[in-house]
Amino acid sequence: MRPATVVASPLDGPYSPALLGLSAATSSPWSAGEPVARWLAACRCVAGRWSVRLELRGSPRVSDDLDLARDEQDRLLGLWGQGDQIGHFERLGLAPTGDDAAIRRAWLETCRQLHPDRYYGKRLGAFAAILAELFDRARASAELLGDPRRRARYLAELEAVVRDEADTKAL
Structure with a gap:
C-alpha cells in the first residue's frame, strides 16, 4: 500500500x-x-x-439473537427506513416550533434513546450501523434547530413548501 x-x-x-x-x-x-x-x-x-x-449489506432483519427487544428493533428499522424523507423537527419528535427549551428537551430524549453509550457491550449486529446513522442525523438536526438563525431559515422554507402545496391544490 x-x-x-x-x-x-x-x-x-x-x-x-x-x-x-x-x-x-x-x-x-x-x-x-x-x-x-x-x-x-x-x-x-x-x-x-x-x-x-456504515453501509449495510442487504436489508437488516429483526432477530432474536441480538441484545435488543424485537419492538425496539422494529422501531429502529422504521426510523432508519424513513431516511431523509422526514424533516429536522420530525427527527427529534417535535412539531415545528421556535421554543429553544422544547428543542433541547427533545434532543436530550433522542440522545437517551439513540446514544451509542446506551448500547455499549451489547450484541447489535447490523443495528450498530443503524444506531450510528440515526444518532448522526439527530445530532445534525439538533445543531440546525439549536441555532436561531438557521432555525428561522428552515421554518421559512417549511412555510414556503406549505404555501406551494396549498397553491397547487387550489389550482
Missing part, C-alpha cells in the same frame, strides 16, 4: 476527492479493494462534520 498523498483541492461534497486522495489529473493512490480506500470511500459530511457512513 502506498502512503496517502496531499491533494490541494477543497472539500466539495460528501464523497470528497480530497479525502479520497483524488484530483482531476491523477488517479487514486490506492486500488479500490484496499481497506483504506474502502474506508475513505465511506466517509461523508453531516452538518459540516466528517464521519464514516
